[in-house]
Amino acid sequence: SARGLRWNQFGLALSTAYLAWGVGVQSYMLNAAENSLHAENIQAQRILVSPTAFNSILWRFVAMTPENYYEGFSSLLDDEKKINWRAYPRCDALIQANLNNPKVKAIADFSHGFFTLTQQNDQLVVTDLRMGQQPYYFFSFNVEQLNRDTAVSNSVGQRPNLAAALPWLWARLGGMNIPFPSAVTPSLPVEAQRVALCGEQPTQ
Numbered sequence: 001s002a003r004g005l006r007w008n009q010f011g012l013a014l015s016t017a018y019l020a021w022g023v024g025v026q027s028y029m030l031n032a033a034e035n036s037l038h039a040e041n042i043q044a045q046r047i048l049v050s051p052t053a054f055n056s057i058l059w060r061f062v063a064m065t066p067e068n069y070y071e072g073f074s075s076l077l078d079d080e081k082k083i084n085w086r087a088y089p090r091c092d093a094l095i096q097a098n099l100n101n102p103k104v105k106a107i108a109d110f111s112h113g114f115f116t117l118t119q120q121n122d123q124l125v126v127t128d129l130r131m132g133q134q135p136y137y138f139f140s141f142n143v144e145q146l147n148r149d150t151a152v153s154n155s156v157g158q159r160p161n162l163a164a165a166l167p168w169l170w171a172r173l174g175g176m177n178i179p180f181p182s183a184v185t186p187s188l189p190v191e192a193q194r195v196a197l198c199g200e201q202p203t204q
Helices: 002-039 092-097 102-110 162-173 190-198
Strands: 046-051 058-064 068-075 086-089 115-120 123-128 140-145
Touching: 002 046, 002 058, 002 068, 058 162, 068 162, 086 115, 086 190, 092 115, 102 115, 102 123, 102 140, 115 190
Parallel strands: none
Antiparallel strands: 046 058, 058 068, 068 086, 115 123, 123 140
């Protein structure tokens, strides 16, 4: 019917406009992230720019360097456009030592390089950094039991507590630059994290 056709046209126009909006905002956010990284003298090899859940106002960034990865957020409603980057160890030495592990290589390829490898509770854990945010990631796998002969590949991904995460999401989306509620101490220096997660010796 003519009425149904009009609704179809309206729906198509609306979806096309939203798609164009998303592409435009992503381009704007990528430019903002690149400028911020340059100002912070962070030499990123690759940058991930993705919207947070349920909206296209608040965006998440992941910037990869050889030694670390950096996570940041920016909302279109932020009064101050400065991106606060938090550094986490990438554990590159651990990655290089385990690239022959087929499970590690599979995640490395699947994630297009946005991954990390850590030692946690005598386990080797590979994490896809694209899905989730620090410290909660959906695709995180125990790929090897250290100091044992049996290799395993169990999912150890975590989901955030929605009772805490949703209020943060709406507050951060609205321009309140507050840290994500996390079990991980955000102020822990990256060198201390590297000792705890990468199996490296502390520097003297």
